[in-house]
Amino acid sequence: MEQPSESLSRRERERKARRAEMLAAAQEVFAEKGYNNATLEEVAARAEFGKGTLYNYFPGGKQEILLAIVEHFHDELCSLITRTFDANGSVDFRTSLTSFFEDTFAFFLERSELFLTLLQEAHRIGLSDDPEPRQFFGEQRERAIRALAIPLEEAMHRGEIRRSSPRLLAHMILVNLNGAQMKACMSRDTATDFPSSASSMAQFLTALMLDGVGHRTHDTPSRPSPGRMAVSS
Amino acid sequence: MEQPSESLSRRERERKARRAEMLAAAQEVFAEKGYNNATLEEVAARAEFGKGTLYNYFPGGKQEILLAIVEHFHDELCSLITRTFDANGSVDFRTSLTSFFEDTFAFFLERSELFLTLLQEAHRIGLSDDPEPRQFFGEQRERAIRALAIPLEEAMHRGEIRRSSPRLLAHMILVNLNGAQMKACMSRDTATDFPSSASSMAQFLTALMLDGVGHRTHDTPSRPSPGRMAVSS
DNA sequence: TCGCATCATGACCCGTCGGTCACCTTTTGA
DNA sequence: TCAAAAGGTGACCGACGGGTCATGATGCGA
CATH class of the missing domain: 1.10.10.60 (Homeodomain-like)
Incomplete structure (x- = not known):
């Protein structure tokens, strides 16, 4: 039996x-x-x-429940990251980055409240508490960074993005992603100067990350020359 | 008397x-x-x-104290923003953006815990509560965005950055700023692949915002051509 | 010096919620 | 069919903290 x-x-x-x-x-x-x-x-x-x-x-009561949620959240995020980049492995980085933003944007957007809560608790627990859950939070975040850093590093090797720290870049990409998502939340009622669909948002973020917003008409020491950006709608 | x-x-x-x-x-x-x-x-x-x-x-008890703190925080932030850009009004945008990042980085860094708390409360109060404090939070955030949008719009007029929504860009800049600051917080103990001084951080953020990380070796329809970035240390 | 007004104070009240446990129901296996 | 094990339950407990208020201190004008 x-x-x-x-x-x-x-x-x-x-x-x-x-x-x-x-x-x-x-x-x-x-x-x-x-x-x-x-x-x-x-x-x-x-x-x-x-x-x-x-x-x-x-x-373990309430806290154990929180930790289990944190873990689950990162499980989902990591598997989303690897799935997205695996599926787009062969196309150029700009394209796969866009589709990454599109996929993850929806992911974060529909979990934005949860995400903020976890963020706050990560911070609260992160200092002045037991080192045990503190370390746990750190490990979980690390997982997501690492998952994203892998395809970034590959893109660097292929010369599609300039070399720098993949982990730092991974962090900044996640930050921009959920910053955009926060903005979308906040201006849901009010402002309208905002890319409304997931795909226009993804394009905005791709352009920001890859090209920046500079006109690059100024020459600065190590940045020889121009190349103008398309004016977005 | x-x-x-x-x-x-x-x-x-x-x-x-x-x-x-x-x-x-x-x-x-x-x-x-x-x-x-x-x-x-x-x-x-x-x-x-x-x-x-x-x-x-x-x-008004605890909540009134919270609101007063939020207001004070944004007073400081707004005056820092306008002071920084006024002082650098005549130099090129890249330079003044760098000094903006440098000044504000310190500001956010030494208030990072407070900032996270306010963020969380903004969210909690932002939905499912009285509309009164909710509106208050929105107004305060709006003040900071508006203060930053002004110099951005000027830079767009001068052609130093490409035209887009100044308010959206202002938001993304603030987001990147405190994302970097969070990263600095978190990796204080552990990771080391991170610009440690305020000035190298400011340069990293300026490059990211103005130039992006793309090598721009791919031609995409509307983005004709190159311009390579210096590899950061 | 006296009386009044303002203000500081912390003991106290009370609602809330995490956590416990004695009790009940359901399942199991013979 | 029945007893024992496993599992579910919510009334209850105790801690905690926001908010109140009777009391006492301080200052001021007469």
């Missing part, structure tokens, strides 16, 4: 599924309310369990 | 000074602990007042 390895026992499978349901509920609540204002009561209610049951699955 | 206008009465002056002390203390505590984990008890203690006294100066 047991399948020891491979496919888990019904028990194990159901346990896993329940855990996942709880995590999904917690993600929603944390995203809506922020970590501190989210109550385990509400998480439990949304997952359709009693509060006590949460502790059967996450003995 | 009253100086009705101009210089305020001793009373008024002292009241103002006390308020400022309380704000300074609250800034410290909010930055260290985050808004939720900061206690008014600790704010009061650090300002060397009793907790009750806070309510004489901020009848």
Whole structure:
């Protein structure tokens, strides 16, 4: 009455599924309310369990739930990154970067509230707390950076982008991505001078990252010469 | 026994000074602990007042203190922006942008914890709360964007950067600035492939914003031609 | 010196929420 | 069919912190 390895026992499978349901509920609540204002009561209610049951699955309580979410978030992000660049491996870097922005833009956009919450907690936990969760946060972030740095480094080797630190560049790309996403959030009601579709946003970011905004009519010491940019719409 | 206008009465002056002390203390505590984990008890203690006294100066309690801090933060930021660009009004845009990054980098860096806290609260309050503080946050952010958009628009008129939305560009510049600052925070312990001084950071950001990282060896439809970047150290 | 007004104070009140545990239901295996 | 194990539950507890207010101190004008 047991399948020891491979496919888990019904028990194990159901346990896993329940855990996942709880995590999904917690993600929603944390995203809506922020970590501190989210109550385990509400998480439990949304997952359709009693509060006590949460502790059967996450003995570490609220914080363990947070860490599990962080891990899951980075799982998704990393797999999105590698999938995107693998699929575009053979085309030129500009094109694959654009499609990367397009794919990830949607990813971040629909998780923007959660992302901000995680960011805040990463910071809060990052200093003045146990070193254990602190280190955990660092490792997770590192995973995403590393995943993105790989295709960047390859592009550098192919001479498609100039050589610099792939990890630093990876960081700046992620920063620009979620900066754009924040802007999109904030100006949803008000301002309109903003690329509205994911694809025009992706093109804007690609141009910004690869070409900058300079007209390059000034010669500066080591930057010999011109090349003008198209004026965007 | 009253100086009705101009210089305020001793009373008024002292009241103002006390308020400022309380704000300074609250800034410290909010930055260290985050808004939720900061206690008014600790704010009061650090300002060397009793907790009750806070309510004489901020009848709105914790939230009123938060809003006052947000306003003060943006006062500082805006005046820094205009000061920096006024002082560099006559030199070319690349140079003044670099000095802008250098000045503001320090500003953000020494307030990074506070900034993250404000960011989180802006988000939390930004949705699902009273519309009143929500609007307040929006207005404050708008002030900074507008202050920065002015010199950007001028540079566009002078043809030093390509035409696009000054406000969008202002946003992206601020985003890159504090993204860099976050990176600096995070990799303080660990990674080393990072511009360490404010001035090398400023140059990195200027190059990224104005020139991008592309080698521009590919011709894409509307971007005719080359111009290579110096390889940073 | 006296009375009044202003102001500082921290003990206290009270709502909230993370975490616990005694109890109940369901499943299992004989 | 039944007992034992496993699992689910929510009432309850205790800590915590925002906000209040009775009390006392201080200053000021008469």
